[in-house]
Amino acid sequence: MTKWGFKPVSQPNKRAPVRRRGPKKKAAAKPKAAGAKKSVRKPAAKGKGGKGGGKIRSFLRRWGGLLFKLGLIGLVLGAVGVAYLDAKITRHFEGKRWAIPAKVFARPLEIYDGLKLPEAQLSWELSLLNYRLVNAKQPETGAYTRNGAVFQIGTRGFDTWEGAEKPHQVRFVLDHGRVESLTSDGKTGASVRLEPALVGGIYPAHNEDRVLVKLDQVPKLVTNALIAVEDRDFYSHFGLSPRGIGRALFTNVASGSVRQGGSTLTQQLVKNFYLSSERSLVRKGTEAVMAVLLDAHYSKDEILEAYLNEVYLGQAGKRGIYGFGSASLFYFGQPLRELKAEQVALLIGLVKGPSWYDPRRHPERSLDRRNQVLRTMLEQGVLNDAEYDFAVKKPLGVIKKPLYDDARYPAFLDLIKRQLKQDYQDEDLRSEGLRVFTTLDPWAQEQLEKAVEQQTSQLEKSFGKRLDNLEAAGVITASNTGEVVAMVGGRSFRYEGFNRALDAMRPIGSLAKPPVYLAALEQGFTLASILQDEPLQHKLADGKIWSPENYDKQSHGEVPLVNALANSYNQATVSLALQVGPAKVADVMKRLGAPRPIDPVPALALGSVDLSPFEVAQMYQTIASEGFNTHLRSVRSVLNADGEPLQRYDLEVQQRFAPADIYVLTHAMQEVIRSGTARSTNSFITPDYHLAGKTGTSNDQRDSWFAGFSGNYLGVVWMGRDDNEKTPLTGASGALRVWNQTFSRLALQPLELNQPADVEWVWVDPLQQVQTDAECPGSIEVPMRIESIPEQTIPCNPGGRVFNWFRGLVNPE
Amino acid sequence: MRSGILIVLMCGLAGCATQSSTVLEPVEQQPGWPAPAEGGRYPSQSPTPGDSGTGYSAPRTGSTSSTARRPATVAYSPSSTGVTAADALLREGNALHQRGEYGGAANNFERGIRMAPRSPALYLALAKTRLAMGDNTNAIQMANRALSLLPSGSWAADDARTEAWNVIANAREAQGDRTGAAAARQKAKGW
Secondary structure, eight states: OOTTSOOOOSOHHHHGGGOOSSSOSHHHHSOOOGGGHHHHHHHHHHSSOOOOOSOOHHHHHHHHHHHHHHHHHHHHHHHHHHHHHHHHHHHHHHSOOOOBOEEEEOOOOEEETTOBOOHHHHHHHHHHTTOEEOOSSSOOTTEEEEETTEEEEEOOOEEETTEEEOOOEEEEEEOSSBEEEEEETTEESOEEEOOOOEEEEEOOTTOEEEOOOOGGGSOHHHHHHHHHHHOTTTTTSSSSOHHHHHHHHHHHHHHTSOOOOOOOHHHHHHHHHHOOSOOOHHHHHHHHHHHHHHHHHSOHHHHHHHHHHHOEEEEETTEEEEHHHHHHHHHHSSOGGGOOHHHHHHHHHHTTOTTTTOTTTOHHHHHHHHHHHHHHHHHTTSSOHHHHHHHHTSOOOOOSSOSOOTTSSHHHHHHHHHHHHTTSOHHHHHHBOOEEEEOOOHHHHHHHHHHHHHHHHHHHHHHGGGOOSEEEEEEEEETTTTEEEEEEOSSOTTSOOOOHHHHOOEEOGGGGHHHHHHHHHHTTOOTTOEEEEOOOOEEOTTSOEEOOOOTTSOOOEEEEHHHHHHTTOHHHHHHHHHHHOHHHHHHHHHHHTOSSOOOOOGGGGGTOSEEOHHHHHHHHHHHHTTTEEOOOBOEEEEEOTTSOEEEEOOOOOEEOSOHHHHHHHHHHHHHHHHTSTTGGGGGTBOGGGOOEEEEEEOGGGOEEEEEEEOSSEEEEEEEEETTOOOOSOOTTTTHHHHHHHHHHTSOOOOOOOOOOTTEEEEEEETTTTEEEOTTOTTOEEEEEEGGGSOSOEEOOOTTOOOOTTTSSOOOOO | OHHHHHHHHHHHHTTOTTTSSOOOOSOSSOTTOOOOSTTSOOOOBOOOTTTTOSSSOOOOOOOTTSSOOOOOOOOOOTTOOSSHHHHHHHHHHHHHHHTTOHHHHHHHHHHHHHHSTTOHHHHHHHHHHHHHTTOHHHHHHHHHHHHHHOOSSOHHHHHHHHHHHHHHHHHHHHTTOHHHHHHHHHHHHHO
16 A cells, blocks of 8 residues: 555554665664664754754864764654654554544435326435536536426436446436436436435544545546645655745745745645644644655655545534545535536635635635636646636535535434444444445425424414424335335424434324224124224223223214224224233234233223334334335445445345235225325325325323325324323324325325235125125125125115214214 | 415315314314415325336226225236336346346345335245345245235236245245145145
8 A cells, every 4th residue: 555565554563674665663763773864864953953063173072972972862862753753654644544424325316217206306306416407418417407397317326235326317208297208328218326315424523524535536627726726846845845935935925924835735734634733843843754754655646645535624513524525515515526627626725724715604705715726727727718717707606505414314313323333333333434325215304394394383373372392203114115214303303302203102092903903803803893882891900990982972882893993983992902802912013013012901902002103113014014024124235435335234024914904904094094083184195095094192182193104105103292291182183284294295106905815895784794785875895804704695775774883973083 | 375365265164263262173174274385285196007016007996985995906927017117127136146146136126126116026036036045034025925915816926926835835945844845835836
């Protein structure tokens, strides 16, 4: 790696004897080594006297011996000092130079024919990635054109698990929110990925942020301009530049003020790397020695690369922006290789004073400085006249806010950190420059955030004094694969804090009902089984009498199972749970994915178990993917700093339920939305999607829940108060609103389950438990396991009994 | 502006629940339903054929008036996922599998599953790759997932079922479960 052909790792002292050339290190501490002399002389010259004047010979003769000895001591001391500095230089330069925070990326947006992609989403994603809208035949990398419904994008490309995704010229038609006729570099039938948005980092304690660049990835324009402006003799000097100092001196004297520094890039690097910012002669001297040493040890390119990554270029809150790689993203939202002359000039101008020339806070000053740099670039031949004229007219072009911000999606970051900590040391996450590719879908995330924000404040407004300090949390997953696409941990979702989605353990109320009914279906009940929704007294283990009531304080008599679930009748559900047995219900919950053992008490039927929204999502995930349990995942893969794959998190499923039972249960949960407690959904999303879900309200309305899914997304929303006080909300009037708004903005796929071979749809008269003709009064059509279909079939029976539940209006919950 | 007027009108019609003492209790007609934000209606979504990415477009029964909807009988094709780009990933994945590059193959199939999450062809392909990788547990589970998604009543689907049961049989055998393997082989013949 180094000029000298060795590559120390951590303990340079041990390696000292190996060195063949160059100034001594530890070895030099034992003096008299001839090679040490050259460098030793320098600090002596700078620091204090080693120089004799024109002195009298006799004086020399008298004092010569002593002087010689003193000189020797000085030499030894100097040599020790230099050796120390030299060791210091190599240790830092060759070891791990920087702690590079792990970078966290969202999922890449994948575009292909047939993809549902609302135009609003496409525009938003393009602006999130800072693609520029241009007028051109072929947009360059990082730009796009739009002609009516035809989009053309010059994608950027990025490292992926399976290798590099190259930049492509992509063209497609967006026809009413659907991608068509997509070509990638002229080829059809392909899918292309936009680079994933950087959504955060896992920062080291000192909060230095860096995106490392390698010299061969840095455009010549950047290095040429940097050298032209900061250190013209960089490639010819030995670490110090007497010409540079002279030039600076001349300029400063001529102008009567300090306009130019004479420091070489090497000196600046030394200063940043090893020294404090104190201004003193001693420090200046040390800097000079170290600069010479650095120059002697390492190639110009190595020094330049280190400089490009080290230099301080701005501040984002408590985070320092270091190096051109991160500065490019911070100010322009673009990778360094895409920058134009005027952008390069702005960054190089910042070297002189990142806060003084801050383009966001002092745009005019910054523009002046940029143009001054452009002028120098012209004078030094880095730009020609035409390029200069073009660039100097451009506006600053700085993006309003950085593309990534460690506080943007704190709840999701919290989630991925917890997942990563199972496999990585905290120290590695903060320093090894890992690249973490997550499952976050920023569009879905923003929709969930908006819905939480708007619906909670709407509710507080409409309830006035009866409702304040309302909190909410939510999780959305890809229902088939268990990938978490969005997470909100509270109403202040931009701030790190209590993550309710993961840590608020609340009674799940009626969300426990689907597990009760699933347990019943496994025991041979059908959707047409009749339940008694009557007042009941159940003697508990402690001798107390438990008599649950319905939400509307009424009983509904004989109800088919499907309606009891759709309308969330408590008494019917408790009586069912008692028939099935609480142990069976607890077992079903466990198999669905409940994280802890569940206490098999009768009150379980009404949700007397505390779970977090994330844990509820884990359980409902199993229902939404036809009985297959999948660990909710938030990380897809991790690459190291060089883009090499480290770890991948595979899709794994485990079958926990028979598809037939889930198919039947799902139909009942579709009834919840079609005709039951969640029917308000139909005003937002067409019933053609056949969505399924369940409302949940805990005791005294302390918690408002909704969990529901389409063919591709599952969403769980909780609302309530942190102090666990009562609210006037039910699942339907609270959490469901957030769910409705969010899901109405997602590209949904309809929920159409594959009908298992052992299930058939039949018309049944529940009261008589017989099959009937279609559409008979009092009959319902439900899916049933073939073995539980009633054998007897009778034609329509006009004068039969009429259900209680059919009479009058049903009251949900 | 216009939506504001609309809300006022709707409020009037619904007796504006927020004014009276009856506060919006459980939703019946959503009298005080919060207005859609950003001054507009919620985009009303409507599905389009082929949305479900199943490898078949199911004609919808559409009878929302009736409680029930029977999914139509559907066809299955081993090379089709319902999404062209996912078909390409399936093809590439199969080619990688042939060359023994199982990691790459699995990666392709998982990517395909994200696009067409209910395609039995992709899960079956993934099951075969997991088996080849010696990951018997996941091979069995993926085969089960494919079985749960395969439609009934077509030769192609029956063939796929046979393949899935054979994957399960081989995986069980590799796990040392002879009886389970024999049972799965029996199932494989049964189709």
